[in-house]
Amino acid sequence: MSTTTPESVWQRLAAHRAELGERHLNELFEADSTRAGRMQAEACGLFLDYSKNRVTDETLRLLLDLAKTSGLAQRRTAMFEGERINTTEQRAVLHTALRRPASEVVMLDGRDVMPDVVAVRERVARFAETVRCGDWRGHDGRPITDIVNIGIGGSDLGPLMVCEALKPFAHPRLRLHFVSNVDGVQIDDVLRSADPGTTLFIVASKTFTTQETLTNAEAAKAWLAAALPAEGMARHFIGVTAAPDKATAFGCGRTFAFRDWVGGRYSLWSAVSLSCVIGLGWEAFQEFLGGAAALDRHFLEAPLERNGPVLMALADIYNVDGLNRPARSVAPYAHALRRLPAFLQQLEMESNGKRVRRDGSPVGRQTCPVVFGEPGSNGQHAFFQQLHQGPQVVPLDFVIVGRTCEDASSTPLWANALAQAQALMQGKTEGQARAELLASGASEAEADRLAPHKTFPGDRPSTAILMEALTPRSLGALIALYEHKTFVEGALWDINSFDQWGVELGKALAKAVLKDAQAGAPSSNLDPSTADLLRRLTA
Numbered sequence: 001m002s003t004t005t006p007e008s009v010w011q012r013l014a015a016h017r018a019e020l021g022e023r024h025l026n027e028l029f030e031a032d033s034t035r036a037g038r039m040q041a042e043a044c045g046l047f048l049d050y051s052k053n054r055v056t057d058e059t060l061r062l063l064l065d066l067a068k069t070s071g072l073a074q075r076r077t078a079m080f081e082g083e084r085i086n087t088t089e090q091r092a093v094l095h096t097a098l099r100r101p102a103s104e105v106v107m108l109d110g111r112d113v114m115p116d117v118v119a120v121r122e123r124v125a126r127f128a129e130t131v132r133c134g135d136w137r138g139h140d141g142r143p144i145t146d147i148v149n150i151g152i153g154g155s156d157l158g159p160l161m162v163c164e165a166l167k168p169f170a171h172p173r174l175r176l177h178f179v180s181n182v183d184g185v186q187i188d189d190v191l192r193s194a195d196p197g198t199t200l201f202i203v204a205s206k207t208f209t210t211q212e213t214l215t216n217a218e219a220a221k222a223w224l225a226a227a228l229p230a231e232g233m234a235r236h237f238i239g240v241t242a243a244p245d246k247a248t249a250f251g252c253g254r255t256f257a258f259r260d261w262v263g264g265r266y267s268l269w270s271a272v273s274l275s276c277v278i279g280l281g282w283e284a285f286q287e288f289l290g291g292a293a294a295l296d297r298h299f300l301e302a303p304l305e306r307n308g309p310v311l312m313a314l315a316d317i318y319n320v321d322g323l324n325r326p327a328r329s330v331a332p333y334a335h336a337l338r339r340l341p342a343f344l345q346q347l348e349m350e351s352n353g354k355r356v357r358r359d360g361s362p363v364g365r366q367t368c369p370v371v372f373g374e375p376g377s378n379g380q381h382a383f384f385q386q387l388h389q390g391p392q393v394v395p396l397d398f399v400i401v402g403r404t405c406e407d408a409s410s411t412p413l414w415a416n417a418l419a420q421a422q423a424l425m426q427g428k429t430e431g432q433a434r435a436e437l438l439a440s441g442a443s444e445a446e447a448d449r450l451a452p453h454k455t456f457p458g459d460r461p462s463t464a465i466l467m468e469a470l471t472p473r474s475l476g477a478l479i480a481l482y483e484h485k486t487f488v489e490g491a492l493w494d495i496n497s498f499d500q501w502g503v504e505l506g507k508a509l510a511k512a513v514l515k516d517a518q519a520g521a522p523s524s525n526l527d528p529s530t531a532d533l534l535r536r537l538t539a
């Protein structure tokens with residue numbers, strides 16, 4: 001019976017880290033030119049290259065040991081089979097059921113959930129088609145022209161990212177808008193150019209209690225009420241929620257439900273993406289689901305050594321914890337993927353931004369890195385200076401699309417991505433910088449003065465994810481890849497990746513501050529700094 005415990009493997013990893021020392025990535029490639037070929041994986045049309053991370057075969061062997069010793073395979077099966085792995089909310093985690101083929105069976109509490117999943121899918125598809133073909137008409141009989149998704153967090157970031165990414169599939173007559181911020185400026189911007197008679201609001205909220213969403217939905221209701229008779233409102237309000245009664249009580253004429261075993265940040269596979277289905281069509285959305293379902297099968301069936309999400313997670317965990325690099329930048333080299341970093345921020349940081357294990361004891365090590373990013377090549381002209389020459393090493397994900405559009409070459413775009421990853425890894429020594437300066441005609445003194453400024457430490461890790469083109473299928477696979485990577489990391493850190501208690505304190509205090517603001521004076525609950533700020537804001 002193996003006595004290896006995850007803790008003992010973490011310790012062996014730390015010892016290995018010390019042994020490996022500060023070996024530069026260049027050295028690792030010079031010592032082993034075949035490493036690139038070995039540190040790659042394919043998953044559902046996505047090509048993964050993690051060889052530009054400071055891992056050796058021994059590091060990988062230890063990380064795979066950690067995965068095995070941590071019971072990753074059992075936890076993975078537990079998730080797919082509907083066990084209540086979200087232990088603090090006593091819920092199953094079955095967002096994968098939302099993309100499973102209708103013929104499959106997913107049991108929860110002795111009941112197959114797929115018939116319900118398929119029924120909602122069909123209702124969403126049918127309804128979306130009525131809006132797309134103009135059958136669903138506003139109160140005054142005109143077809144809908146504007147769809148306004150009102151939602152925040154998982155009820156906004158996913159659908160918005162998908163609609164931006166798959167714009168080539170957009171419906172010619174329909175305009176999609178996403179309103180999330182409680183700052184009324186955002187909804188005003190949308191309503192200013194919209195016509196009440198042809199605008200359809202989708203109020204998307206798992207709980208249907210979120211302040212920002214209800215505030216914006218009330219504003220939309222008031223805007224409609226100013227133009228339409230009361231009996232005409234319901235046609236313009238659709239609810240998407242796990243609390244259908246609340247949506248009906250709010251006045252939604254039609255509601256699409258999903259279940260509490262779908263986490264908000266995992267809900268883009270559900271009716272929460274109604275806006276996408278209306279905008280892109282059911283066929284494209286089905287492809288999106290299909291791409292993710294294929295990645296689910298890969299995650300479930302591929303051996304850990306060749307499992308895309310597992311290998312990505314192991315490289316990340318080693319960067320975060322093994323090498324103490326608590327930040328990661330995501331650079332999607334496709335304008336259409338510009339909302340991917342924001343989506344991943346919620347997915348990863350709300351899932352794994354935790355410091356206690358499932359049993360409540362401290363994790364005692366780094367967990368989720370700070371995730372940030374901008375599309376490539378924009379980021380290069382913004383914060384890449386820090387990534388190349390700053391003292392802190394920030395690993396990157398380069399998400400590279402071979403062909404982003406039909407009528408222009410994407411070569412300059414992906415060439416920049418490859419060059420950035422190479423520059424981050426290889427760097428430039430002071431000697432090389434000095435030689436270049438001298439070769440460009442600089443004097444010895446000038447070269448000595450400038451060379452330190454033009455030196456790049458290099459040894460900056462990155463993982464590349466390549467896809468031939470951005471299609472509904474490849475996008476579905478990409479998002480599922482990141483979801484399962486996040487799952488693997490949570491499993492190895494032994495945390496519950498599916499609750500988010502950390503968001504509650506601020507919400508509760510916001511209610512108290514709002515009450516004080518409405519009273520026009522700070523109550524005794526506020527600390528002096530907050531009280532003073534409130535006094536100034538209500539003066």
Ligand code: F6P
Binds near residue numbers: 152208210500503
């Ligand atoms: O506050 C965080 C959060 O609960 C996220 O987990 C969720 O995606 C978002 O708010 C919106 O919640 P809801 O869909 O219930 O309005």
